Amino acid sequence: MAKQDIEIKTADGLAKAGLFRPAGAAKAGAILYMDAFGPRRVLDAMAERLAGHGYAVLVPDLFYRNAPYGTFDVKTAFAVEETKVALMALVTGTTQDMTIRDSGAFLDALASEGITGPVGVVGYCMGGGRALNAAATYPDRIAAAASFHGGNLASEAPDSPHRKAASIKARVYVGTAGVDRSFPPEQSARLAEALRVAEVDHVIENYVGSGHGWCIPDHGSYDEAGAERHWKRLLAFFAETLA
Template sequence: MCDDLTEADNARFAADGLSRRAFGTAAAAVGISVLLPSPANALAVKGRDVTIKTPDGTVDAYFVAPASGRHPAVLVWPDIYGLRPAFRQMADRLAASGYTVLTVNPFYRSTTAAALAASGDRTAVRTKAGEARKLLTPQAAVTDATAFVAFLDKQAQVDTKRGVGTTGYCMGGPLVMQTAAAVPGRIRAGGTFHGGGMASEPMLALIPQMKAGFLVAIAENDDARAPGDKDKLRVAFDAAKRPAEIEVYKGTMHGWCPPDSEVYNQVQAERAWARLLHLFETTL
């Protein structure tokens, strides 16, 4: 669902207005984002940077949870621009809603999140991340998903009697599917937002291995490029008897959910966020 053509769409969209273009450039460069609203009855949270050992190296990640108690765990896969302030803000917000959240640097095999962010402007970051992404093979994704869920289950803030959720944005969409298939005994919910490549045959073949309910939120310009993808996903989820809410969000561009995106659509991002919380409330 995501390709260089949708990125070109987004660039033209951002160029339509100077203020939007300026915001997008600055946001990508320094990681600023709009202020997300706090959830009703928000819990106090505590976050910290953590490292996680895998067979392939050491992962830098951000861990945040409500200040007290045990809660369902959520693993977050960022988009191509990696772990940055906007995703920390999103993790804090999710934790304030009652979840223990781990947001990872998926490119740890070749770069830290800090080094990726410091590599230059939006184009430079995307180029460097694109190279690092080549190491994130299907087997590597399984290795990572297994290690990350194991890490979460060892944390005192995680209620291991309840299922684990996972979310992914852009390139994180397929990683959510790979996670759900790799650790089906723990993953009970998957939320994907403007995910790329999710309707490929290898991804569709994973669905029968899953035990999770899904939310698949699709950008309108991604759907315009590949209108059959949503139908392939629907057929595959139905055949596997896995519940899935699959929807094209009208008026959205690829990348509309993170608050530092040049095409951030606050109204539709909030609606997608509400649907994610509903999924977690009903499955975890």
């Protein structure tokens, strides 16, 4: 699967992105919202796998406002103070509101590449909440929104995704780690209640025994069986919703 490097004009500059096309005509477009460690080969491989099932997949650099920035060793980045500080500056400096604005440009980029119709979004870790907030902001363009080991999906923060549940028209799937300090049981219950009250078609599934980051191969908590289960769920979810 060939990667096409593109630049997307946003309100704040130019965001680099990878676009992965299927071998034949695309069934639909998809946006993959990255985790905190930024675009890298392992996310490209995940996008390639999704593209192999017929989707045109966009993987944008959410940290583009701070480019160029260094690469990070996922397994040690938070253990070394220097890289931990650099990473947290990128994460906290890229707000939910920024990504929400950018997501309109991401959707336009797919359309400009000839990929029209309903779009699916999927986010990992910090990308999970961004996928849900994008679905709430662009309800007529995003038909499916998935989050895997997403953090702070129903926190006290004013930009917490659960607060926008009433605006979501997409189907929602949330896969949670068995134990995850960034998405504890009380947040899961709060998110479920918000989606239920808003009459959003949703599933929240607990991957018991899996840790935060279990889907992504370069994470220390990667779990192959859990990752394959996530692929089975994501592909079925997109097939049912975007067909």
